[in-house]
Amino acid sequence: MxxxxxxxxxxxxxxxxTYSSCTELTFELPDNSVECFYEDLKKDVKTTLxxxxxxxxxxxxxxxxxxxxxxxxxxxxxxxxDSHTFTAASDxxxxxxxxxxxxxxxxxxxxxxxxxxxxxxxxxxxxKKQTALTKLESACVNIHENLNVLIDVQTHHRNRxxxxxxxxxxxxxxxxxxxVGESMVIVVIGIGQVWLLRRFFTAKKSTL
Numbered sequence: 001m002x003x004x005x006x007x008x009x010x011x012x013x014x015x016x017x018t019y020s021s022c023t024e025l026t027f028e029l030p031d032n033s034v035e036c037f038y039e040d041l042k043k044d045v046k047t048t049l050x051x052x053x054x055x056x057x058x059x060x061x062x063x064x065x066x067x068x069x070x071x072x073x074x075x076x077x078x079x080x081x082d083s084h085t086f087t088a089a090s091d092x093x094x095x096x097x098x099x100x101x102x103x104x105x106x107x108x109x110x111x112x113x114x115x116x117x118x119x120x121x122x123x124x125x126x127x128k129k130q131t132a133l134t135k136l137e138s139a140c141v142n143i144h145e146n147l148n149v150l151i152d153v154q155t156h157h158r159n160r161x162x163x164x165x166x167x168x169x170x171x172x173x174x175x176x177x178x179x180v181g182e183s184m185v186i187v188v189i190g191i192g193q194v195w196l197l198r199r200f201f202t203a204k205k206s207t208l
Contacts (some may be wrong), residue, residue: 021117022114023039023113023114023116024111024112024113024114025037025111025112025117026110026111027109027110028107028108028109029061029098029100029107029108029109030100031103031104031106032100032101033099033100033101034097034098034099034100034101034102034165035097035098036097036098037095037097037112037114038093038095038096039093039094039114039116040089040093040094041088041091041092041093041098041116042088042091042093043088043090043091044087044088045087045088045116045117046085046087046117046118047069047085047086047087047088047094047114047115047117048083048084048085048113048114048115049063049065049074049083049084049085049110049112049113049117050082050083050112050113051081051083051098051110051113052081052110052111052112052159053080053081053163054109054110054159054162054163054166055108055109055166055167056103056106056107056108056109057103057105057106057108059108060079060080061078061079061080061098061099061108062077062078062079062098062099062100062102063079063097063099064076064080064095064097064099065084065086065094065095065096065097066094066095066097066195067090067094068090068091068092068093068094069090069092073086074086078102084190085173091142092109096112096114098112103186109166111159192196
């Protein structure tokens with residue numbers, strides 16, 4: 001009986017993740033370029049786009065969301081991170097474009113998360129089934145919700161860790177260059193001071 005419960009829990013948890021579509025992607029956006037992604041949406045479907053610049057330049061990017069008729073739904077300019085939720089007004093292919101055209105030298109590394117649709121009300125669906133595992137099903141729902149929160153928190157902290165690491169590596173590189181430059185200046189100044197002191201104490205030869 002215990003094994004049956006374990007199998008039921010595993011199959012139930014797997015089924016809980018199938019009621020919404022989620023796409024996560026990290027990509028590199030070159031300078032003076034635009035990258036667009038497309039998603040076929042149905043009318044009245046709720047969609048959420050969340051993005052963050054992980055590295056590059058001033059950590060900013062332009063983002064534009066357009067509908068099938070090229071109607072602009074969202075426009076974010078020079079933002080490091082943001083999220084936008086909208087409901088599809090009609091069936092069709094929607095575009096999500098990231099632009100780095102304002103940057104002439106630096107490329108960007110961008111993470112985005114696209115969630116299409118909402119999860120079905122799991123408790124309502126379960127209540128239609130007459131089973132003796134109501135408490136077990138409720139526990140599975142709680143586990144599912146906690147796992148979703150945990151995934152979001154882990155993703156958030158992973159992105160912050162990546163952005164912080166990139167910034168630390170950039171600062172370390174700049175400090176290294178500055179240290180090398182200071183060392184060279186100190187060596188040059190030291191050589192110059194020695195040469196100047198030697199001139200002070202060197203007797204000049206008398207000329208007849």
